[in-house]
Amino acid sequence: MxxxxxxxxxxxxxxxxxxxxxxxxxxxxxxxxxxxxxxxxxxxxxxxxxxxxxxxxxxxxxxxxxxxxxxxxxxxxxxxxxxxxxxxxxxxxxxxxxxxxxxxDGRMLNIHPALLPSYRGLHTHERALADGVKIHGATVHFVVPEMDAGPIIMQGAVAVRDDDTPETLAARVLAVEHQIYPDALRLVASGSTRIEGGVCRTSANASPDDRLIAPAII
Structure with missing residues (x-):
């Protein structure tokens, strides 16, 4: 191919x-x-x-x-x-x-600055901070007619800090976006994804260290 x-x-x-x-x-x-x-x-x-x-x-x-x-x-x-x-x-x-x-259908990708299905739509960082979430991030998904609702291909997360503003949080999430969007495209373009029952399955492995806990107790 x-x-x-x-x-x-x-x-x-x-x-x-x-x-x-x-x-x-x-x-x-x-x-x-x-x-x-x-x-x-x-x-x-x-x-x-x-x-x-x-x-x-x-x-x-x-x-x-x-x-x-x-x-x-x-x-x-x-x-x-x-x-x-x-x-x-x-x-x-x-x-x-x-x-x-x-x-x-099945050939169009989008990236959203939140961990879907939470915080669809706009102003995701402001809303996440207002809710006091401890983990936030970004999602690459296939596009379906309903906004921000398609099968999830890949997600990346960051820990939310007490002193975060929407701007500081957005900057860290953007760095994650720049990492996961190319990786998600790599998965799709290489034929490593399939959609089953509205869910995206992939032949890729999960992260070796699959825990992100925030805040960290030292």
């Missing part, structure tokens, strides 16, 4: 996009990033992608107004024209219709 052809969809600076692009430069990585698409003209991530030698495209959502599916059909045409096999959402600020999700 050759390298899987991947498109990354962005709306902004594309920090997770950059981690995927960097990972895909490894010779043994089972996917290649062939296209970066933004729905907003001039998004910062486009320049980063071009600097890395990756083709970019802009399919603006604004001209389509409230006709979300018409925008998505134009976006889908662009993906199909580039023979894209997998799609990674990286700060793509659009709610996707069931039509588009169906086109990419």
């Amino acid at each position: 050759g390298k899987r052809r991947v498109a990354i969809l962005i709306s902004g600076r594309g920090s997770n996009m950059a981690s995927l692009i960097e990972a895909a430069t490894a010779k043994n990585f089972p996917a290649e990033i062939v296209l970066v698409v933004s729905n907003i003209a001039g998004a910062g991530g486009l320049e980063k992608a071009r600097a890395a030698g990756i083709e970019t495209a802009t399919v603006e959502s604004k001209p389509f107004g409230k006709d979300r599916e018409a925008f998505e059909r134009a976006l889908n045409d662009t993906l199909v024209a580039h023979n894209v096999q997998l799609v990674c959402l990286a700060g793509f600020l659009r709610l996707l219709t069931p039509w588009f999700v169906k086109q990419w």
